[in-house]
Amino acid sequence: MIAMNGSYHGKSLGSLSVTFNPKYRKAFMPLVEKVAFSPFGDIASLREKIDSDTAFVIMEPIQGESGINVSPPGFLQDVRKLCDERGILLIFDEIQAGLGRTGKMWACDHWNTTPDIICLAKGIAGGVPMSATLTRPDILAAMSKGEHSSTFGGNPLSCAAGIATIQALTQDGLVDNAAKVGKFFMDGLEKLKEKHSIIREVRGKGMMIGVEMKFEVKDILMDGIQEGVLLLYSGRNILRFLPPLVMTEVEITKVLEILDKLFTKESERRKNVQG
Ligand SMILES: Cc1ncc(COP(=O)(O)O)c(C=O)c1O
Structure with missing residues (x-):
């Protein structure tokens, strides 16, 4: 088994x-x-690690927890090709990046690459617990019915929430909204980067955005709560933004104003620490 x-x-x-x-x-x-x-x-490196016993390669097309790391150009296609050549299954974990989050239904759509198995959860039922593993019938045939089950698997409430969520994604234009409003957000963050030298990099796709800072983000997170913005971190120095896909440009504008304030305060704090 090979992971990243x-x-x-x-x-x-x-x-x-x-x-x-x-x-x-x-x-x-x-x-x-x-x-x-x-x-x-x-x-x-991946090519070197593969041997005749390798069963699968598992990866996130955009790594979430470790700081919104977007696959470099060509990488996903190359992994797909390599797995096909060597007869290895390719698994994409789209638990964080899938279902419209990145402005396309699947993150791997950004690279026109299809896995053999895809793992889904998080947003799949709009906050009601649910997860799913999708694959082709020939792979699924390796398991017989009932071999992989759990007490709450197939829960009717979760399934109803899942259907409603998928309808909202496909019929209410939420995937397109994630692309449009996500770009608006990224552009705004890039402008903040020009203004605030404590920002090292802005990266991501759609509504999956990371802002790498030059310092720890702990104080920014705490100040954000006071200002009514709940922020998430990745590691010590990355702010992670995964806002609801329904967000509007008006709401994002307000968030950007608050972030501007938070970054100004953090810059002042840093000056005092250094000075
Ligand atoms: C890419 C990815 N895979 C898997 C998981 C695990 O999901 P859960 O916390 O529901 O077990 C997460 C959670 O953050 C994730 O981001």
Whole structure:
């Protein structure tokens, strides 16, 4: 099994085994064996790691937890090609990036690449617990009915919420909204980067955006709460934005105004620390 450096796939035994960060793995060792990690975006290293026993490559097309790392141009296509050549399954974990989040229904659509298996959860039922693994019938045939089930699997309430969410995504134009408003947000953040030298980089797609700062973001997160904006972090120095797909440009404008204020305050704080 091959996963990527920086990967995050969850904290249950199997998913933790293909999650990179030692901080999460440590307490649960030993995990599933025979997992190798390969640098994200580096096709040559991946090629070297594959041998005749390799079953699959699992990856996030855009890594979420480790800081909104977007696959470099050509990487996904190269991984797909390599997996086809070597007869290996390709699994995309689109739990964070899928279902419209990046301005396309699937993050892998940005690179016109299709996996053999796709993992979905998070937004799939608009906040009601649900997850799904989709694959082709020939792969699914490896399992027989009832072999993979759970108490709340197929829960009718969750399924109703899932249907409503998918309808909203496809019929109410939420995917297009994520693309349009996400771009508006990124453009605004780029302008803030020009103004505030404490910002190192703005990156992402659609409504999956990371702002890498030159310093820890802890104080910005706390100040954000006071201003009515709940922010998320990645690592110590990255702000992660995954706003609801229904957000409007008017609402984002307000968020940008608040962020401007937060960055100004942080810059002042930094000056005082250094001075
Ligand atoms: C890409 C990705 N995969 C898997 C997971 C795990 O999902 P859950 O927390 O629902 O187990 C997450 C959660 O953050 C995620 O971002």
